[in-house]
Amino acid sequence: MRSFATGVCVAATYADRADGRHHDAVTINSLSSVSLDPPLVSVCMRMESLFLADLLVTKKWAVSILPHGAREIARVMAKDRATRTGAIGALPASPGPRTGALVFRSASWMECELRAAFDLGDHTLVVGEVVAADPRRDGPPLLFVDGGYRVPADPGPSPATNDLPDSPWW
Template sequence: MNFDPRAFRDAMGQFTTGVCVITANPPGVAPFGMTVNSFASVSLDPALLLWSLRNDSECYEAFAAAKRFGVNVLCEDQQHLSNQYSKKDDHQLNPEHFRIGKTGVPVLRGALTSFECDIWQRYDGGDHIILVGEVLEMDCRPNGRPLVFQGGRYKALR
């Protein structure tokens, strides 16, 4: 099969996803975050989740040094945070946007849900690394409305 990576990306983009900012602050690195939509639950017992990171990401080395990370599921009114932390080479967290969570990782203020995780395992995923985290702490606002992304743009749930 002759495979076009762009066509595959466009096809995958038809799957509606939530939008998350993954945060961390390993030793020697200022708190930072990057926008992703590659997030999923893995297991309830133990509580595991995953997300993936491109091998050539400018955040790769910082996440390689991290032992913990946060997953912040954004609310529909946080599109500006998604846009800000998706910019190349501009991932340092604005101090007004976060607090330090119970496990010491940065957690975004106002997120729909935040998970604080230990890195459980890292797996090769082609041109990505798959990071599986064990959830240690979480904060959830079940009545908020999520920021969603589909077909290359933000959408609103109705």
């Protein structure tokens, strides 16, 4: 799988506790498209993940597909929960309109509601229905291959903000 180039995403969810809403976000590269109609996507999370435990309770999550300039965000959001939650307040992110999970302003994003979860080996495959999305992002995407972050040599045209309908759309 080291040879399989992927994009890099930040998945976000939250937990509502007596003292308020606690957001969490983690770096993932297991995002997959599952179905077009209805629109379904999946992510695969380590079974003991604290983030996964919150997601399975709220049943709401968001995925932001990071642009090339966001590798520092990817690095920090792959750390332990205390580090992640300490950094979240300074992130260029805000609650998504449909789920309240954090979405990144510089990234393409989608908001999801939980459809199904399957325990497989040491991971849980989470399938979500996409309930809102915004395809714009700042420049070429960030890639992950051979254990490191890369930028495409030939990024092609980037979705220009002016060419897109008003955000958010679906």
